[in-house]
Amino acid sequence: MVIPSLIQHKRDGAALRPAEWTALIEGYTAGRVPDYQMSALLMAVVWRGLNPEELAALTDAMLQSGDRLRFDGFERPRADKHSTGGIGDKVSLLLAPMVASCGVAVPMMSGRGLGHTGGTLDKLESIPGFRTALTLREAKAQVERIGCAMLGQTPEIAPADKRLYALRDVTGTVESIPLIAASIMSKKLAEGLNGLVLDVKTGSGAFLPEEAQAIELARTMIGLGEVRGCPTVALLTAMDRPLGRSCGNALEVEEAIDGLRGEGPADLMEVTYALAVEMILLVGAAADAADARKKLEDSVSSGRALETLGKIIEAQGGDSKVLDDPALLPQAAEVEVFRAPRDGVVAQIEPRKVGRAILELGGGRRTIEEEIDPSVGFVIPAKPGDRVKAGEPLASVFARNRDGIETGFRALREAIVIGDEGSLTPLITHRVTASGVERLG
Amino acid sequence: MVIPSLIQHKRDGAALRPAEWTALIEGYTAGRVPDYQMSALLMAVVWRGLNPEELAALTDAMLQSGDRLRFDGFERPRADKHSTGGIGDKVSLLLAPMVASCGVAVPMMSGRGLGHTGGTLDKLESIPGFRTALTLREAKAQVERIGCAMLGQTPEIAPADKRLYALRDVTGTVESIPLIAASIMSKKLAEGLNGLVLDVKTGSGAFLPEEAQAIELARTMIGLGEVRGCPTVALLTAMDRPLGRSCGNALEVEEAIDGLRGEGPADLMEVTYALAVEMILLVGAAADAADARKKLEDSVSSGRALETLGKIIEAQGGDSKVLDDPALLPQAAEVEVFRAPRDGVVAQIEPRKVGRAILELGGGRRTIEEEIDPSVGFVIPAKPGDRVKAGEPLASVFARNRDGIETGFRALREAIVIGDEGSLTPLITHRVTASGVERLG
Numbered sequence: 001m002v003i004p005s006l007i008q009h010k011r012d013g014a015a016l017r018p019a020e021w022t023a024l025i026e027g028y029t030a031g032r033v034p035d036y037q038m039s040a041l042l043m044a045v046v047w048r049g050l051n052p053e054e055l056a057a058l059t060d061a062m063l064q065s066g067d068r069l070r071f072d073g074f075e076r077p078r079a080d081k082h083s084t085g086g087i088g089d090k091v092s093l094l095l096a097p098m099v100a101s102c103g104v105a106v107p108m109m110s111g112r113g114l115g116h117t118g119g120t121l122d123k124l125e126s127i128p129g130f131r132t133a134l135t136l137r138e139a140k141a142q143v144e145r146i147g148c149a150m151l152g153q154t155p156e157i158a159p160a161d162k163r164l165y166a167l168r169d170v171t172g173t174v175e176s177i178p179l180i181a182a183s184i185m186s187k188k189l190a191e192g193l194n195g196l197v198l199d200v201k202t203g204s205g206a207f208l209p210e211e212a213q214a215i216e217l218a219r220t221m222i223g224l225g226e227v228r229g230c231p232t233v234a235l236l237t238a239m240d241r242p243l244g245r246s247c248g249n250a251l252e253v254e255e256a257i258d259g260l261r262g263e264g265p266a267d268l269m270e271v272t273y274a275l276a277v278e279m280i281l282l283v284g285a286a287a288d289a290a291d292a293r294k295k296l297e298d299s300v301s302s303g304r305a306l307e308t309l310g311k312i313i314e315a316q317g318g319d320s321k322v323l324d325d326p327a328l329l330p331q332a333a334e335v336e337v338f339r340a341p342r343d344g345v346v347a348q349i350e351p352r353k354v355g356r357a358i359l360e361l362g363g364g365r366r367t368i369e370e371e372i373d374p375s376v377g378f379v380i381p382a383k384p385g386d387r388v389k390a391g392e393p394l395a396s397v398f399a400r401n402r403d404g405i406e407t408g409f410r411a412l413r414e415a416i417v418i419g420d421e422g423s424l425t426p427l428i429t430h431r432v433t434a435s436g437v438e439r440l441g
Numbered sequence: 442m443v444i445p446s447l448i449q450h451k452r453d454g455a456a457l458r459p460a461e462w463t464a465l466i467e468g469y470t471a472g473r474v475p476d477y478q479m480s481a482l483l484m485a486v487v488w489r490g491l492n493p494e495e496l497a498a499l500t501d502a503m504l505q506s507g508d509r510l511r512f513d514g515f516e517r518p519r520a521d522k523h524s525t526g527g528i529g530d531k532v533s534l535l536l537a538p539m540v541a542s543c544g545v546a547v548p549m550m551s552g553r554g555l556g557h558t559g560g561t562l563d564k565l566e567s568i569p570g571f572r573t574a575l576t577l578r579e580a581k582a583q584v585e586r587i588g589c590a591m592l593g594q595t596p597e598i599a600p601a602d603k604r605l606y607a608l609r610d611v612t613g614t615v616e617s618i619p620l621i622a623a624s625i626m627s628k629k630l631a632e633g634l635n636g637l638v639l640d641v642k643t644g645s646g647a648f649l650p651e652e653a654q655a656i657e658l659a660r661t662m663i664g665l666g667e668v669r670g671c672p673t674v675a676l677l678t679a680m681d682r683p684l685g686r687s688c689g690n691a692l693e694v695e696e697a698i699d700g701l702r703g704e705g706p707a708d709l710m711e712v713t714y715a716l717a718v719e720m721i722l723l724v725g726a727a728a729d730a731a732d733a734r735k736k737l738e739d740s741v742s743s744g745r746a747l748e749t750l751g752k753i754i755e756a757q758g759g760d761s762k763v764l765d766d767p768a769l770l771p772q773a774a775e776v777e778v779f780r781a782p783r784d785g786v787v788a789q790i791e792p793r794k795v796g797r798a799i800l801e802l803g804g805g806r807r808t809i810e811e812e813i814d815p816s817v818g819f820v821i822p823a824k825p826g827d828r829v830k831a832g833e834p835l836a837s838v839f840a841r842n843r844d845g846i847e848t849g850f851r852a853l854r855e856a857i858v859i860g861d862e863g864s865l866t867p868l869i870t871h872r873v874t875a876s877g878v879e880r881l882g
Contacts, residue, residue: 003611004610004611004612004613005613006613007484007612007613007614008613008616010613011484011487011613011614034476034477035475035476035477036475036476036477036479036480036608036611036612037480037611037612038477039477039478039480039481039484040480040481040483040484040612040613040614041613042481043448043452043480043481043484043485043488044484044488044613046452047484047485047488167477169445170444170445170477170478171445171448171477171478171481172445172446172447172448172449172451172452172481172482172485173448173452173481175449
């Protein structure tokens with residue numbers, strides 16, 4: 001294999017053969033293909049794309065670079081959900097215990113927050129003692145015992161993806177739909193699933209703001225899932241405003257607990273139910289959508305979902321008393337209410353500005369090594385379209401000190417636009433399956 | 442400077458600011474910008490190109506990464522010629538002493554052969570004792586003393602280009618007109634010239650076979666020369682067949698000596714005179730083209746040009762007796778005549794096949810470290826359009842052993858196509874200047 005000529009081929013718009021992708025990824029993992037050749041090749045992929053055969057081969061090679069969860073002999077169906085990331089997106093914290101309470105196992109591998117979006121692992125780790133670094137053996141045993149484990153990408157899973165992602169991050173090669181799809185799916189396919197639901201965010205706060213790109217990413221991942229025997233469905237959901245009210249790690253855990261008590265904000269619950277229904281339908285664990293929805297609602301109203309979350313927390317070393325006493329979660333030193341500067345209608349709550357402000361408050365990370373402060377963030381009950389009066393509370397800022405409160409206020413003054421009119425865009429706009437795109441919203 | 446965002450900018454089609462190019466090249470030379478970021482950026486440049494401002498900044502930064510020849514106080518005008526490379530292209534060996542004999546100094550920095558094309562340094566080094574590794578100080582003194590020095594790229598000249606070229610070579614990023622232009626011009630502008638002539642080859646044996654690409658490269662380099670105060674002119678010349686008769690290092694030196702004795706093949710002399718005339722006109726060392734041509738013809742007929750070559754050889758440690766006795770050049774152990782397989786007309790002599798065969802015979806290098814055998818090669822007096830009879834001699838193969846003769850015959854059977862018709866395409870097709878493109882052939 002002559003690497004420069006493979007790079008030239010891709011650069012000139014040709015497709016590489018599956019065996020070439022396999023050899024490239026094996027060579028890269030083994031250190032025979034240097035970073036400087038891989039980064040040039042990745043830029044050529046950003047430029048030229050990958051055809052479905054190349055994409056499947058690349059994803060497979062990344063998957064095969066490591067181990068996977070194996071549930072041989074375990075009868076329960078398994079499903080997971082992946083979100084492309086957004087502000088206030090704590091859906092996993094509710095959905096995993098709800099679905100697990102309906103008899104569908106959820107072996108959920110999540111990521112950390114980076115840049116302006118949060119990560120499920122960081123949220124979970126705001127629970128005192130909670131340990132996300134499970135081994136594959138631990139995760140498997142826990143899934144078989146209590147129906148769910150919520151862990152980070154272990155070193156055994158797709159190590160090629162881990163190295164490639166770090167390289168893409170510093171070489172301007174992150175923004176490629178096939179590379180994003182391969183990265184996500186190489187990990188999800190390692191979970192041993194019978195079904196996968198994707199929450200693809202759209203709107204200004206999303207990784208891919210444009211609807212067309214979001215649909216392309218969804219279709220690409222669905223295609224990969226289908227070829228690899230993991231039926232996959234995607235919902236496109238709005239990320240032109242934060243999801244729910246709370247943004248910030250501990251604050252979002254608290255909101256998730258509220259949700260599992262039946263007291264969650266309407267938008268958060270709607271997205272959670274919609275995704276959870278798809279998971280249950282994908283593995284055939286309900287007769288139809290209405291039946292699935294009913295099972296999920298029962299899991300909440302009966303308290304079983306909250307109980308399952310308690311079991312997960314305990315199994316992973318956390319203090320499940322937070323479920324009864326959220327004050328056990330890390331608390332911000334300073335809290336202050338932000339009020340409407342004028343009469344009017346909320347025209348916009350810009351999620352990226354909220355996300356960046358959490359970063360500035362110390363609640364997110366710019367580089368993967370940064371420590372984060374789980375206590376900081378925002379609670380923003382206001383939504384676009386709300387009519388407000390000057391001086392009326394719109395949000396609360398949670399910070400480490402007075403400077404943080406100032407930073408938070410400054411961010412909210414920019415993020416929350418009060419105008420003369422405004423309205424809430426539809427929350428769930430499209431359902432994408434292997435057979436096509438259905439417009440919902 | 443945040444490198445990943447500069448890469449992203451270029452990737453998305455934006456232009457980087459001159460100061461950013463400077464910082465990138467300085468950082469790369471100093472080892473602060475790693476190869477894997479530079480190769481991704483280079484691939485983005487292959488994709489998106491460079492605007493004239495970016496190209497000038499990149500070239501300047503590469504030039505500034507090293508030293509240059511400085512001729513302060515030296516009155517004679519200085520000119521050089523650069524060829525994009527071809528088979529049988531020994532023009533420099535004739536042109537440098539001819540132009541130097543006409544009162545124009547020629548500080549000529551050349552390269553080695555790589556792949557299917559030869560390099561002037563390798564040809565010169567087939568002269569016993571000839572040393573091309575001059576320091577800048579030696580080169581300057583020699584130019585001031587005898588009007589010409591023929592040296593390799595010293596470590597002081599554009600070290601950034603040297604590192605970038607090595608990186609491009611292994612990352613599929615060689616084929617980019619702005620990167621090629623920047624690489625060539627960063628070295629040529631270090632020669633302290635008053636004028637530069639480019640011999641841009643076109644046709645199947647050229648680096649850029651297409652006329653349109655050749656013109657684009659010419660215009661790009663001319664633009665760079667103009668902004669940097671080095672008037673530049675290009676001729677497009679045919680490389681759909683070898684130039685002259687000899688192909689191979691020592692064989693080409695012998696042909697160049699023949700040429701300086703007034704016994705060179707017509708095509709070689711025509712290209713040499715045309716390029717040399719342009720050099721003389723660029724620095725104003727003749728009244729017009731006819732005057733320049735006359736001066737050059739005199740330099741040959743008077744024996745002054747051959748004498749100058751003798752001085753260059755002696756100044757650089759070589760044995761100038763080769764001028765009188767070419768048998769002192771390395772001689773191939775085996776020589777055999779290749780004959781026309783049938784009656785007909787020479788339809789094609791494919792230069793790439795001849796060049797690759799020289800590689801196979803050991804007369805070229807696949808990697809920059811390879812040793813070469815200067816004695817091997819071909820002499821091919823036939824030209825496309827020649828009417829031939831079966832059994833008539835078409836060429837001679839010069840090889841180390843019988844296997845080499847077989848290899849050479851095999852190559853010639855493929856390279857020389859005898860058909861029912863054929864003709865010679867025009868030798869010099871275009872003249873490109875800062876003001877436009879003139880069609881000649």
